[in-house]
Amino acid sequence: MNLKPTTLTQIDEVITHYPVKRSAVLPLLHLVQEDAGWISPEAIEWIAVKLELQPINVYELVTFYPMFRQKPIGRRHIKVCRTLSCALTGGYRVCDQFQKEFGCHPGEVSADGEVTVDFVECLASCGTGPVVMIDDDLHERVDAAKVKALSDQIRTAASRRPAS
Amino acid sequence: MPAPPQRRLIFAHIDEPGYTPDLPCYLKHGGYAVMRKAFARKPEELIDEVKKSGLRGRGGAGFSCGLKWTLVDRKSGKPVYLIVNADESEPGTFKDRYIIHQDPHQLLEGTMISCFANNVKQAYIYIRGEMPQGARILEKAIAEARAANLVGRNILGTNYSCDIFVHRGAGAYICGEETGLIESLEGKRANPRIKPPYFPAVLGLYQCPTIVNNVETLCHVKHIADMGGEAYTRIGTPNNTGTRIFCVSGHVQRPGYYEFECGKITMGQLLNEVCGGPRPGRTFKAVIPGGSSAKVMRFGERYKGRRKVGADMVDYDWGVEDVPMDFDSLGLIGTMGGSGGVIVMDDSVNMVEALANINAFYSHESCGQCTPCREGSLWMKKITTRMVHGTARPEDAALLKGVADQIPGRTICAFGEACSWPTQSFLAKFGDEFRNYHETKKAAKSAAAAPLI
Secondary structure, eight states, X not given: OOOOHHHHHHHHHHHTTOSSGGGGHHHHHHHHHHHHSSOOHHHHHHHHHHTTOOHHHXXXXXXXXXXXXXXXXXXXXXXXXXXXXXXXXXXXXXXXXHHHHHTOOTTOBOTTSOXXXXXXXXXXXXXXXXXXXXXXXXXXXXXXXXXHHHHHHHHHXXXXXXXX | OOOOOOOOSTXXXXXXXXXXXXXXXXXXXXXXXHHHHHHTSOHHHHHHHHHHHTOBOSSSSOOBHHHHHHTSOOSSOSOOEEEEEEOOOSTTOOSHHHHHHHOHHHHHHHHHHHHHHTTOSEEEEEEOTTOHHHHHHHHHHHHHHHHTTSSBSSGGGSSOOBEEEEEEOOSOGGGGSHHHHHHHHTTSOOOOOOTTXXXXXXXOGGGSOXXXXXXXXXXXXXXXXXXXXXXXXXXXXXTEESEEEEEEEESSSSOEEEEEETTSSBHHIIIIIISOOSXXXXXXXXXXXXXXXXXXXXXXXXXXXXXXETTEEEEEEEEGGGOBSSHHHHHHTTSOOTTSEEEEEETXXXXXXXXXXXXXXXXXXXXXXXXXHHHHHHHHHHHHHHHHHSOOOTTHHHHHHHHHXXXXXXXXXXXXXXXXXXXXXXXXXXXXXXXXXXXXXXSOOOTTOOOOO
């Protein structure tokens, strides 16, 4: 595993929070995913060794908890809330519009590798629906104009990024 | 009768201009003074105050907080753990989000007082994975509190030590169920445990006695320690003490969070006056009063019976608008106050489509451990989705009821009830819409109706 030194420091620190090492699986999965973007089979093996577990004990969490990904996604992750309060105020339309903006279906990476649009369950901000999370940021009362503005922002940021 | 004014106890500083989530701001507003006072008292006295207060858990079940604490096994010699349930996931609920983001030290103070009262040496805050910024704010608040000797070793110079760590979930609703949460914190799939024997108060985290309390509940503890249990009972109504935060979402003019004395406001006052009534040109059709698993109420229906008021039995005859918003009244009419999430639907909504949305949620979130829930929630979703996007048949209503009726009471945890109550109540109250859906769906859709599935 090729993890950043800061990630490795955080991993060693977080293990000390628990009297039983196994409790640190979720925190380690979060830290690895934040660093690497997704959870590879190699990452599962690495975490298992680190916490003295069998790989299945890590793998079964990756398949159980919806936030962990077993394949890479776009550089930006757009998560549209699907659940009732947001749907009542237009969540499905918002998700459709994001898909049209970037030309991809839920769960897919856009052709330019820039975004993944996902429909997710309740984000606990029902009073300001429809809500959308882009990476770690929550956007509230998202209407057609706001989808357009957010999409433009994402494209502008992408065009300014130096080619790698 | 006009609605009473809000009574902001927990949300006193939420959205206050200039109020920031850092320690200096909290201290400037009298922060941690209650904790200092509480640490000078005997832990048993604090437990007594909470018992006297009648505080009921704000996470959904409304269980007595004092009783929960009394059940803790203190003779085992094992350490006692406290877990803050910040996994706020019940659709329609969004109160803890604002406490965590805007007033995290209030939660920490309430948590530390509760830890001291129960001789807890290690607490965890289990926050849902979808609140990464909330987790960072809590971690920063804990670091500040630790640096100021309000958390950690020998707190405030006493010989009491207690640490708190933040633990992030990863998108599974079932982690809000306390034994599922404990499994998750142990690094496993969040499959709830069977009770008995796994009552958290006896066999919880690492098989040690464990207290799991909701964020809002722990904030109430701070105010109970401050004013005393006796004084706290004077807020709200008997057996429904304190304030309650209502999270209103869906089809009202002013959705949002509102804190009132428990039982002092009716559903009609909350929706019509506080939230500004239905959207222009529309009328209310249905409301779910306590998170999406609570049984739906249909506008126009009446609830009749006898209830206890003080020592007397009194007849009641309520419309939806007349029902007082407290645990007992909502329970009396066959639904529940739950987590305080009020979801409002107006006449643009077709109930088959609304149920299809709810069923998709519960089917996605079933942990898969018990067959009736795993299969039942999936089939309820498949049937309602097919009705909307495929062929609808008049006999689907009976079929749905047949599936829903086989789930509750046959599962390890209350998710079985949570996933079947929506289907059961939607069919009981809007059965005609289900039986006639094959006809209604032929008609052109109104532009006001948002797609729900």
